[in-house]
Amino acid sequence: MSEAHWRHKDLLDVEALSFSEITRLLDTAARFMEINARPVKKVPTLRGRSIVLFFAEPSTRTKTSFDVAGKRLSADTFSLGVSGSSITKGESLKDTALTLQAMAPDIIVIRHSSSGAAHFLAERLDCSVVNAGDGRHAHPTQALLDAFTLRELWGPDMAGKTLLIAGDIAHSRVARSNVLLWAKLGVSVRIFGPRTLLPPGVAAWPAEVYDNLDEAVSGVDAIMGLRLQLERQQAGLLPDLAEYARRFCIGRRHLNRAAAGAVVLHPGPINRGMEIASEIADSAQSRILDQVAAGVAVRMALLFTLAMRNEVQ
Amino acid sequence: MQSADRHDAVFLEQVLIPSLHAPGPYNVLACEGKIAACAPAGEFEAPAGVASIPGKGLRLFPSFVDAHAHLREPGFEYKEDIESGLRAAAYGGFGAVFAMPNTSPVNDQAAVTAFMLDRARLRHPFGPRLYPVGALTVGLEGRELARMGELSEAGCAAFSNDGRWVTSTEIFRRGMEYAAQWGRLVIDHCEDEFLAKDTHMNEGAVSGRIGVAGQPTVAEALHVARDVLLSEYLDLPVHLAHISCRQSLELISFAKERGVKVTAETCPHYLCLDDTRLENYDTAAKVNPPLRGARDVQALRRAVQDGIMDIFVTDHAPHAAHEKEVPLDQAPSGCIGLETALPLTYGLVREGLLAEKAFIRMWHDAPAAIFSIPVNNFAVGDPADFFLFDPDSEWEVTRETIHSKSLNTPFLGARLKGRVLAHWLGGHRIV
Structure with a gap:
């Protein structure tokens, strides 16, 4: 699919992305946009991959967008929300992270109220971490x-x-x-x-x-x-x-x-x-x-790109 | 070394003593806890039966004073206790350690003071010596004055609300007045409660960029200004804790020119690190007051050079690993410092910013004078409190080299230059 090599394990902020990486992601998203216009919107690209949606802060739109993006690529998506989760029981982010890791997901998408929470996870986990919003820092x-x-x-x-x-x-x-x-x-x-x-x-x-x-x-x-x-x-x-x-x-x-x-x-x-x-x-x-429509396509492009990078690795 | 049978005596040979008029080399003899002789090497030899400790090329420093540390006992022994904290102090070159009152229970009653002193005497009978700092207000709540008469009698060496602010200037004023009655100094943790609320680092370009709520330097400087004005008005001394920014220094400089009895301290980390150290949300670098911008660091170094800054302290603040292994906004503030303070500040000597004599003054003579505790000038009869320091010895900050229970330091893994090789207090070897 690609000419340039995608270097990043995680997407924590846009700071790390080069112009050509951004362009490539947006080009990929454009192709998924076409798929999203079809009557049958699902492709088998990420079949068997698992994506954890770890939203430690209330979110409907972003979480749904990632969920739809993952499902349209045939990945299995799992949600971990705030209410009823171990976070409300006082579990530390480190322990939540290690628990998630033990479930061996390919990608973890995190939303958290602390700036730097996505960095915190990325430093400790082998799987890809996608920042879906950390405090005031980045989205x-x-x-x-x-x-x-x-x-x-x-x-x-x-x-x-x-x-x-x-x-x-x-x-x-x-x-x-x-x-x-x-x-x-x-x-x-x-x-x-x-x-x-x-x-x-x-x-x-x-x-x-x-x-x-x-x-x-x-x-x-x-x-x-x-x-x-x-x-x-x-x-x-x-x-x-x-x-x-x-x-x-x-x-x-x-x-x-x-x-x-x-x-x-x-x-x-x-x-x-x-x-x-x-x-x-x-x-x-x-x-x-x-x-909103672009959100699904861009997130499909990102999940796809990260999964492909991990495959090469 | 000769075989020795006299254990009440210490003889050091060919040591440099930079605190004396001429640096030496000297031979030093200590007997029965006191300096018995100190003279240019060659003028006298070790008495019969006393082992001679070779000190060629090494410094002999009078034991240093840390006027600001958190030893966490009672209440937070999982972070540090008096035994481990004083051990770290001994290895760091400190013979006297001031322990701040934000323990649990707070050191606002004689029973807590007595308990702390008992622990210190039991675990470290020969020292380092513990100087408990009593709470200025009950429970550090800033509302009612603590029983400073009772606390002074029990052994509190100074009073402070450290770790918390005193919002009411009226209470703070009365605290200064009442502490003076017992001959005790008030140490103020300068922080405006409202400006500093819910902040996690310095306010500046870095905090704006990484999206972390920042504390402005004026949160500190406002209280420095308050204390300077009170000190002048009441004609009473006040000691300003862990000064971190340029604005505070300008106010202190102004006060000193007017003859106001203000003294100030700063910590090694404020002289060595700035807020860019938090760019990756490193909780080890989260301290309070926060690491400031590069211009503040430069101003602090100049203040040390110019003598505006009176003393160094460590603000040793141990926290357990699990407490710091959280996102930045959830982490407690503070870093350990007892064992890294000397090598870090000796770096200023190495850079030519500070004369060795001034370095010793800031860690020994000046804090001893401010808090009225004994000094060692290597005169006959002075307490035999000293340590051998090798300025060229390099070591790495690791779990193995640090004696504190906690390891929360932004210098973890760093290679530092300068090491305490041996330490005596009252003639007893403690390291």
Whole structure:
């Protein structure tokens, strides 16, 4: 299937990926996209492989997406969730990891509330580890599916395009992985959010930081809204939610300032009227549901690539 | 070595003593726990029946003082206990160790102090000597003053809320005043509770990039400023624990210029490592205050060089392996330091940043003066507390070389230069 050799045992963040590796993953995803359009969506590629979905933090969308991706490749997928799991009984991540390892899976997909949890697992396990979101740190498959969505729209040469990421940047693993990925793809990234929700050192990121939403959206080719966790207000980072909705929500007038044909992305789940106006989420410019479809294809591509690498090894 | 039959005497030959005016070589004789003679080598020989210990090329340092350690007993003996902690201290070159009160129960009552001193005397009758630090407030809760009169009488050498903050400036002020009544110094762990809440490393470019909640340097500096102002207002001394950042140093420097009675300590790890050490979420490098940015490290090294920093301490903070083998945000803060402190700080001497005499002052004379404990100036009658140090001996930090029960150190596996070869306290050989 491939020309370039895939070097990575794990996918912990997009940081480790080269431009050609990203391109190859997205190309592979495009082929799976075709399969997903067929009436029978299942291929026997990963028959007999087992994939553990270890989600130590509540998740419906990402977990389902990985589950569907694995099943369409005919892999056996096993879920380990929060409720009823040994995590709630006080088992340490190390012991959970070793227990999972003993079940000899080919790939473990992990979602965890601690930044670095995927690294922690990858250091200790022989099987491939896929980071499905670790704390505020990284969510590489989300960034890849965002790239896939926009590449479908913009074509493979995306250099020169501009993307705005707006909202709670400080606590967002989606923002961190996206900023790194788009920099590799040559897309200019803008960042906008309340100053209390910007991470320290953001000035040194490969992105331009804006204080004003009208200026931030001006002429951009895509806008990515980020979910506002309601607990940020309780933590004293925001005055109140009404103020947030008035000052930081992306509405029609913002979209009108963007470039012609600009689109809107959101990793979901959406707080309608909070970070993104309901009308925008449902508009023709919204690519939010495309992102979901892309998510399955990108995750199929990743699981396939890792399984093939392990076979060669 | 000659055959010896006198065991109450120690004779060291041809040692260098950098703390003296001329470094030597000297011959040193200790009898009955005291220095009996110390003179240029050749001026006198070993008395009959006393073995001569060759010390050519080696340093003889007065036993060092660690004014800040956590020995974990009572309550957390699985991390460390007084026996293992003092053993590690002996091998690290320390003859006096200040044990912080965040044990379980907290050392806020005489019974706990007495228990700790009993353990030390039972397990290490010849030392290292334990100096319990009493809790400044009951249960370290920061609300009511602890019974500092009772605790002083029981043997507490200083008072601190270490590991916890004192949010109420009123309580802290009264603590300084009341401790002074018993001739005791207050050691403040400078940390703003609100700025530091739920943080796991230094706030900066690294924390922003790797997505870990960071503690800003002002969380420390704010309390340093508070303490400096209180100290000046009350005309009472205060000692600032584990200083880690530039802003604190500027405030301390300002205070000293005004003659405020402020003294400060820092630890080897703040001088050797910065927050990039946490890029891979290494819990061994999670300490509190956190490892700071490179500019803070540079500022600390300059403060050591310029004499703004008064003393070194280890902030030896053992934790069991299973406690540290978790994601970064779940790991407790702290690293062990009793056995790595000397080689690490001697590195500053090697780099030419610190004169050997100043190095000894920061580990011996200065802490002894701040906390009013006996010193060894190698004058006749001084306590025979000293150790032989080979600055060129290299060793690797491993389970085999470390005597502490715990092994949580960012220097695990590192090769360090400089080693304690032998250690005497009151003339008794303890290493």
